Amino acid sequence: MKQFIDFIPLILFFIVYKLEPRIVELAGHSFTFGGIFSATAVLILASLLVYGTLFLIQRRLEKGQWITLLACLVFGGMTLTFQSETFLKWKAPVVNWLFALGFAASHFIGDRPLIQRILGHAVSLPAPLWTRLNLAWVAFFVFSGCANLFVAFTFHEFWVDFKVFGSLGMTVLFLVGQGVFLARHMHEHSTESAAKSKD
Known part of the structure; x- marks a missing residue:
């Protein structure tokens, strides 16, 4: 869900980006609504609202959420300041690669891979499987970042569609694959544990 x-x-x-740009009057001021720049402003405001609400409810944000919010503010802010969508195109690749770096670094920092720290309270797996699963997340984030970068600078007319639905689709598929992996190995692990207890 998170x-x-x-x-x-x-x-x-995405919704605002797809709107035909139009002049809107608000409080005596006129501005353009629709298109990349107003969509970027909505992205920033929505991110502040969503993560601000989560922070008020949970009294904390996860590191990944802080990274996402900060990247949105930095790259979105630069997009609006310099009126160039190039900055926003770099947001998804950079965020994904930072996540990949975090998962990879956890193999050398701390006593457990990052994915084990996240799921270890709910799932019991042998250490080698946690390592494999963590490396799978590293590969996923590296691939996702590269895919976003390639589409953004190669298929200009589709990059926003891919940024939203392509990223969502890849995430769903990966999570389904992770679920299958966990279910299969949890069953094997529980079977082995039961056999050992009988011995």
């Missing part, structure tokens, strides 16, 4: 909360600002961004 992964999909992160997509709320992106979906709002």
Whole structure:
């Protein structure tokens, strides 16, 4: 569920981006609503609202959420300041690669891979399987970042669609694959444990 909360600002961004730009009057001021720059402003505001609400409810944000919010503010802010969507195109690749770096670094920092620290309270697996699963997350984030970068600078007319629905689709598929992996190995692990207890 937490992964999909992160997509709320992106979906709002997509909706506004797809609108035909029009002049809107508000409080005596006129501005353009629709298109990349107003969509970027909506992305920033929605991110602040979503993560601000989560912070008020939970009294904390996860590190990944802080990274996502900070990247949104930095790259979104630069996009609006310099009126160039190039900065926003780099947001998804950079965030994904930072996540990949975090998962990879956990093999050398601390006593457990990052994915084990996240799921270890609910799932029991042998150490080698945690390592494999953690490396799978590293590979996923590296691939996702590269895919976003490639589409953003190669298929200009589709990059926003891919940023929202392509990223969401890849995440869903990966989570399904992770679920299958966990279910299969949890069953094997429980079977082995039961056999050992009988011995």
